[in-house]
Amino acid sequence: MKEKLVVIVGPTAVGKTKVGIELAKRLNGEIISGDSMQVYRKMDIGTAKVTVNEMDDIPHHLIDIKEPTEPFSVAEFKDLVQPLISSINEQGKLPFIVGGTGLYINSVIQNFNFANTPTDLQFREEMEQFVKEHGVEKLHHKLKDVDSVSYASIHPNNYRRVIRALEVIKRTGKTLSEYQQTQTTESPYDFVFIGLTMERDILYERINHRVDLMVEQGLIEEAKNLYKKGVRDCQSVQAIGYKEIYEYIEGKVSKEEAIETLKRNSRRYAKRQYTWFRNKANVHWFDMTDANFIKKITEIQHFIEGKLYNHSEIK
Known part of the structure; x- marks a missing residue:
């Protein structure tokens, strides 16, 4: 049950x-x-x-x-x-x-299953630096062409989740929602x-x-x-x-x-x-x-x- x-x-x-x-x-x-x-x-x-x-x-x-x-x-x-x-x-x-x-x-x-989630610490550090130099709005805009669902659902201020969505694409070739479906x-x-x-x-x-x-x-x-x-x-x-x-x-x-x-x-x-x-x-x-x-x-x-x-x- x-x-x-x-x-x-x-x-x-x-x-x-x-x-x-x-x-x-x-x-x-x-x-x-x-x-x-x-x-x-x-x-x-x-x-x-x-x-x-x-x-x-x-x-x-x-x-x-x-x-x-x-x-x-x-x-x-x-x-x-x-x-x-x-x-x-x-x-x-x-x-x-x-x-x-x-x-x-x-x-x-x-x-x-988060144990199998791909990570790329160097990419995260690069994106964190991008935020410091260019701001959260420009980081968020990076999602627009590659993951429209995440772009629409993640607020620009939540930049760590924006980075996460970009990281998943880089590591898996799948959008965040597509990757979650495989999990x-x-x-x-x-x-x-x-x-x-x-x-x-x-x-x-x-x-x-x-x-x-x-x-x-x-x-x-x-x-x-x-x-x-x-x-x-x-x-x-x-x-x-x-x-x-x-x-x-x-x-x-x-x-x-x-x-x-x-x-x-x-x-x-x-x-x-x-x-x-x-x-x-x-x-x-x-x-x-x-x-x-x-x-x-x-x-x-x-x-x-x-x-x-x-x-x-x-x-």
Whole structure:
């Protein structure tokens, strides 16, 4: 018998956190964060980290486990998540991975083998130097002609993943997604892959409102505290929400320009998330636009039960 698992994905601001918690309450579940940024302590506002009140007594995992100066990789995510899935199943509960970091989530459900991943340390050093001399945008542009999927799905600021995509092409002759397909075996899980979607105009309004709310809640102060503590050339603050505010802190742009850039980058990120997840054939999509929330949650709940349980197993 394979271990059971529910995965909930979708673009930023679509409502994954709320949906995941409500379903976990109904289905005796625990939540594993599928967000590569919520692992970092002291980075709460800019990552839209779930609050204790929002958790509503549902256990959450992989939140606040790293210092902002520490790296975090997809391989480490997989190594941490798979034992958690086993532990939650052993307790007779249902694990939910909830988040928007597609590669991280896919590494778990498809059980990627990172031991065989090709590496080229000299190439990485060359690309790191290229970033210092020419910037992340020009590095990102290198992907455009050779790996359009990675170009669309990886943010320029996440330059280490851009380097990784270029490295895979150099070492294997395959794009990152093509190489991952060669690593894919039958999933070790009996899983349901739920995608949340929303009309784009409404989603973009929600994203803009979320950024305004983050600023009201103290995003700029949070970023200043990190900056003062020396958290600068680190993976954590390359993320959307911090990179833009750092430019304001360093006097490169005005506060208003930083906020508008953050909104724009967040909208673009949502589009890239859609691109990533839309290419996954096993995602079952639910439209959250103008939805009656309770009715929609009940619909998703029944779908999960129908996929994972015999009628006699449903509690």
